[in-house]
Amino acid sequence: MMSYSDILPQLFDTLKPFTKEGFRLKEKTELVAELGLDSLQVMQVLLKIEDQFDISIPLNNLPNIRTIQDLGQEIEKLLKG
Amino acid sequence: MSLFDKFLPIQEARNSLLKSGVNPFHLTVDHILSPTEAIMKGRTTILVGTNNYLGLTFHPDCIKAGQEALAREGTGTTGSRMANGSFSSHVELEKAIAGFYGAPYAIVFPTGYQANLGVLSSLAGPGDTILIDGDSHASIYDGCRLGGAEIIRFKHNDVADLEKRLRRLGPRSRRTLIVVEGIYSMLGDRAPLAEIVEVKKKYGATLVVDEAHSLGVLGQHGRGLAEETGVEQDVDCIVGTFSKSLGSTGGFGISFHPEFEFIRYTSRPYIFTASSCPSVIATTKAAIQIIQDHPELRRRLWTNAHQLYDGLLQSGYTLGAEVGPIIAAMIPTKELALSMWQELLENGIYVNLMIPPATPNGECLLRCSVSAAHTEKQIKKIISAFSTLPVATQNLTHPSHVQPEAIIN
Numbered sequence: 001m002m003s004y005s006d007i008l009p010q011l012f013d014t015l016k017p018f019t020k021e022g023f024r025l026k027e028k029t030e031l032v033a034e035l036g037l038d039s040l041q042v043m044q045v046l047l048k049i050e051d052q053f054d055i056s057i058p059l060n061n062l063p064n065i066r067t068i069q070d071l072g073q074e075i076e077k078l079l080k081g
Numbered sequence: 082m083s084l085f086d087k088f089l090p091i092q093e094a095r096n097s098l099l100k101s102g103v104n105p106f107h108l109t110v111d112h113i114l115s116p117t118e119a120i121m122k123g124r125t126t127i128l129v130g131t132n133n134y135l136g137l138t139f140h141p142d143c144i145k146a147g148q149e150a151l152a153r154e155g156t157g158t159t160g161s162r163m164a165n166g167s168f169s170s171h172v173e174l175e176k177a178i179a180g181f182y183g184a185p186y187a188i189v190f191p192t193g194y195q196a197n198l199g200v201l202s203s204l205a206g207p208g209d210t211i212l213i214d215g216d217s218h219a220s221i222y223d224g225c226r227l228g229g230a231e232i233i234r235f236k237h238n239d240v241a242d243l244e245k246r247l248r249r250l251g252p253r254s255r256r257t258l259i260v261v262e263g264i265y266s267m268l269g270d271r272a273p274l275a276e277i278v279e280v281k282k283k284y285g286a287t288l289v290v291d292e293a294h295s296l297g298v299l300g301q302h303g304r305g306l307a308e309e310t311g312v313e314q315d316v317d318c319i320v321g322t323f324s325k326s327l328g329s330t331g332g333f334g335i336s337f338h339p340e341f342e343f344i345r346y347t348s349r350p351y352i353f354t355a356s357s358c359p360s361v362i363a364t365t366k367a368a369i370q371i372i373q374d375h376p377e378l379r380r381r382l383w384t385n386a387h388q389l390y391d392g393l394l395q396s397g398y399t400l401g402a403e404v405g406p407i408i409a410a411m412i413p414t415k416e417l418a419l420s421m422w423q424e425l426l427e428n429g430i431y432v433n434l435m436i437p438p439a440t441p442n443g444e445c446l447l448r449c450s451v452s453a454a455h456t457e458k459q460i461k462k463i464i465s466a467f468s469t470l471p472v473a474t475q476n477l478t479h480p481s482h483v484q485p486e487a488i489i490n
Contacts, residue, residue, distance in 0.1 A: 040443050043215075047236070056246045058210075059232040 004076045007053070011072055014048055027069040053079060102423055105434040115139055116328070116454040121431060127459050129389075129449045130433035134406050135297050135378045136454025137328035140371060143364040150363035157358045163345070170362045177369050178333050182304055182319065186341040189333045190350060191357050193293055193322025194220040196332025199348035200289065200320050202228035205258040212246055212286075213260045214238065216267065216441045221260050221291065227349070230258070237265075237441060240276040247284040254284040261288070263295030263306035267440050267448065269407030271295070274310040287317045297326025298406055303372045303379055323361075327368040331357050382406055382453040385460055389451055392464030409435070409446040410467070418445040421470045428466045 012025050019025060019035060031037055037045065049071070050056055055078040057065075065071050098104045103122070112120040116136035117128050137143055154168060162171060171189060179187035190196040201224030205211045209230040213221055216237040225232045236242040247254045259281055261272040274290065281288045292305035300308030305321070307313045317338060323331040334344065345351055357365075372378065383406075390404045398410040412418040415436050422434040425447070435446040449463070 038443075039438060054249060056233040056249050059234060060226075 002053075002076070002079055004072050007072045007075050007079075008068070010052065011049070011068055011075075014052060015045065015068065018045055025068060027067065027072075029068050030066050031068065031071065032066070049075070055079060098419070101419060103426065105419065105422055108431075117452055117456075117459060119431070122426065124429055126426070126429045126431050127455075127463060128431050129451065129455070129463050130431050131452070132294070132325040132450045133328060133452050133454070134294075134326040134382055134450065135328070135368075135372060136452045137326070137368050137371060140328070140368070142371060143328065143367045146367035147360040147364040150359040154359035156360075158356045160355055161352060162356045163352045165356075167356065168359060168362070170359055170366070171356060174362050174366050174369075175333075177366050179335055181302075181369055181373065182313070182335045184319075184335040184337055186337070186339065187333055187335045188341070188344055188348075188351065189331055189357065189362075191331060191354055193320075193324055193332035194223075195350040195354065196320045196322065196334055197221055197224040197291065198227055199224070199350040200318060200334040200344060201225055201258070201260065202349065203344040203347040204228070204287065204289070204318070205230035205256075208256070210250060210253055210257040211260060212243060212257060214262065214265075214272070216262075216265050217260065218262065218266060218291065218293070221262075225260070238270065238273055240273055240280055243277065244280045244284075247280065247286060250284075254286055257284070257286040259286050259288045261290055263290055263292040263299060264405060264407060265441075266294055266407065267435060267444070267446060268401035268403075268409050269294075269405045270401055270403045271299075271306055271405075274306050274312055274316075278310075278312045278315045282315065288315070289318045289320060290316050292319055292321040293325060294407060296321045297372045298379065298382065301376075303376070323365045323368070326372065327365055329365040329368055330361055331365055378453045382451060385453065385455050385457075386451045388457070388460045389449060389463060392460070393449075393467055396464060396468040398467065406451045408449045408451065409444075410449075412445045412447060415445050417471065418447060422447060424470060425466055428469075430463055430466045 015025055018037060018041060029035065032042065046057060053075050055075060057074060057078065061074055065074055095104060110119045110121055114120065116133045116138045119126055119128055158165060158168060174189050175187045179185060190199050197220035201221065205228050207229045211225045211230045211232050212235055213225060213232060214237055215234045233246055235246050247257065250257060259277065261277055264271050278288065290307050295305040297303045299306050302308060307316045307319060318334055318336040318341065320334045321332065323329040386406045387404055390400065390408050393400060393408060393410055401409045412421060418434060418436060422432065425432055433448040435448050437443045440446055
C-alpha cells in the first residue's frame, strides 16, 4: 500500500506543470492561494490526480484540502479505503 | 471586519456592471405582454431567454383554471401539507403527473429546486454515495449536500468516467445514486441515457433523471429523455419542474418504487414548507392536460429550434453541438459577451447572459431558449439582431469548440 512519503513526490511531479517557473513546491504550499489555480484548474488537477491514483475524491472533503500535504494525506486515506 | 464585508467584492462587480449601462443579473420586466414579448427598458422586446418552451404562460385554459381555483379555494394554503393537510387539488395534481408518466407514485413540491432537494436528500444519506455529472444544476449539488451522502463528480456526459468511478467504489456501488439531467441547461446537450442505464444496471446503482428542461420537449408524448431513449422502466426516479414547459411553478418526483411514497416523511423540503397555492396547482394541472392533447406544440418548438440554430450557425456563431430548444452561442470573453448582450437588448431581443462560475468550462454564453410560441417573424428578427453583432461580423469564433463547418458537415 502506498504511503504518504510515496505519494508526495508523485504529487510534486503532477503539480509542476501548473506551477510558475522558479516556484519551489513544498508540503505546505497552498494550492489556491500560492499556486494561483482558478476553479477550473483545480478541477483539472484533481481529475489528473484521481486517475493517477485510481481514486475518487469526494466533493465533501475538498474544503479541508488547502495544501499539498492535505492532498497527500487525503489520497493516502482514500487508498487505505 | 464585519460579516457584511464579504459582500464588498460583489458590490464592486455589480457597480462595474452598472457603469456599463444595465445590470444583466437584476433586470426588470416592466410589463409582460405574452409568452414571447415584454416591455423592457421602455421598449417592446422579444423574449428568447425564458425557458417557456411550449409558451403556455398565457394559455386561456390555464388562466381560466387558475382564476377559478383562486376564487374557489383562496390565495394560499398558509402551511405545509404535513401540518395543515393537503388540499384535494394537491392530491389530484399528483395523480395527474403520475398518470402522465404512467407511474404509480408521485410527490409534488412547491418548486423544482425543492423537488431536487427533497428527493435527493431523502434517497442518499450518510454512508451512501452520489455520483453527479460535472455540469449538474445547483439544485442537484444542494440536494446532495442536504442529505449528507458522499458526493463524487464524474466528467460531464462521460460514461467511461462514470463507470470508472463506480468500479472504484467496489461493493459500495450498490448504495450509490447516479444523478443526470435530460437536457443540460447551459449548452442544451443531453445525457447519454441508454449507456448510463447499462452502467447503472451493471453496478446495481440507483438512477435519478432530472427532466427539468426536457419535460414537454423530448419523447413522443413529451415525457422527456427517458421516454425518448426508451428506458423509463429502468430509471428509478424522475424529477422535474412545472416552471418551464408547463408555464407554472412547482416541482415533482415520480417513481415505480413503492418506497418512494415515504419520501413525504423524510424530506425536509416537503415537510417544512408551505404547499403550493391552489391557483398554481390548477394552472399546472391544466398545462399537463394541454401537453398531452397538443403534440403540435412540441413540433412547432422543434421547427423554431432548428430555424434559430441554423440561422445563428450561418451567422458565424459557435454553438453547443446539439440542436434543441436551448441554443447557446459561445463568446470569447466576458466583456464582449456583456456588450453583445446589451446591444441585443437595445435592439429589442432578450437572451440570457451566462458567465463563469455559472457556466461549464468557464464559457461565456449568450443563451437562447426557444418557445413554440415564437413566430417565424420573431425568429428571423432574433437571427438578424445576432448577425449584426461583432462575433458574427468579425467571425470571432470560440477556439475550443465545434466550428460551424464541423456541424454542417
